[in-house]
Amino acid sequence: MGEEQDLDEAILRLLGAQEITDQAVLQRLLAAEGHAPSQSTLSRHLKRLSIQKVRGRYQRVEPGAAGPTQGVRVLEAPPNMLVLKTAPGYAQVVGVMVDRAPDIPGLAGTVAGDDTVFIAVRDPSLLAEVRSQVERLLRLVP
Template identity: 55%
Template sequence: MHHSCMDLDALILHLLEASPITDQGDLLVRLAAQGHELTQSTLSRRLKRLGVQKVQGHYRRVEASAQLLPEVTITEVPPNLLVLRTAPGFAQALGLSLDAEPVPGLMGTLAGDDTVFVAVLPERLAEVKAHLTRVSAAR
């Protein structure tokens, strides 16, 4: 059965509103019953894009304006690495936002739970750090 992305997004949001879902595996089973076969990693990425987070044990959509952005500390690790530390659970969103608006010299990010490693061209390390410091202070 073929469905567009919008149909799948709407279905995911509908399922999350219709009943409490505490596990991505449960959501995958419910989606499969509706004709949508997804891998767990694909579902996880889609949930992030939709702004869905686990809140008090249940998955639900969280409005961006309702989110308080935590403090970010930036440590320079020469010759070409910046380490960004943030609150638990925010590193992947931070990494995605950095990748979405690339800065000259920023080559890529790798995010865990509360830490983002930012690979930078060595000659641009100070410049990228200054930019990220300004951006994180402006939030």
Template identity: 40%
Template sequence: MDKERRQRKILSLIQSKRISTQQDLVALLERAGFSVTQSSVSRDLEELGVVKRHGRYTLPSPDKAAARGLLDLDLAGDCLVVAKCEPGLASAVAVEIDRAAIPEIVGTLAGEDTVFIAVPNRKAQRVAIKKIWELFS
């Protein structure tokens, strides 16, 4: 429960302030009453898919991604990421992911509106999700 509240606060802070370092984010969270470490904030940023653009943290842009066919990314087990896509665009999304040659991705398999993205382990899942959002944003 605490993690959920902290992650919601992180998203809120990133949307409302220009935050350029994890230390800045830790300080803002502590002022808001959260007891956090830099390592927990780092994990939260990965799980939330937060990316750094132009020297500041930003959220992935679902609108831009959706315009290119990608709607959502979810974890499945320890070695799979599931991409939900606009109907008929899963193959195009998979091709773009394959062309990016993201080292953490073993391979993709596309259907009509879903892409299964195989990765070797849980850590690679988080890294792959972040890189895919960056690719489509």
């Protein structure tokens, strides 16, 4: 069990120290430290540690997050902005979902970071309507 834990610690340390975009690169870095996991062993460890490739690089994600809309919070920022808070790594996916949604009247567009999406609304009088449509789109309300 000690070797398994050592491998887990090495994986977490390496991913925290640098951006790793490929499992083969991670395998080489681990080998340089005296670990030699096969690809299937490495994949099993990544899954157990809740590490996924997000936006092109491997990183730890919130365990149990079912998808990009899991746990999204919607905040109003009057007069004409909504702010969506997502799990780390999901803001861009959620932003694209909102941008591509048909028939959200008053939606000007979105700007997304890692865990935050800003939604611009053309007319401040439509803020509540856009919020309602976005919440329905993301299935935050029935």
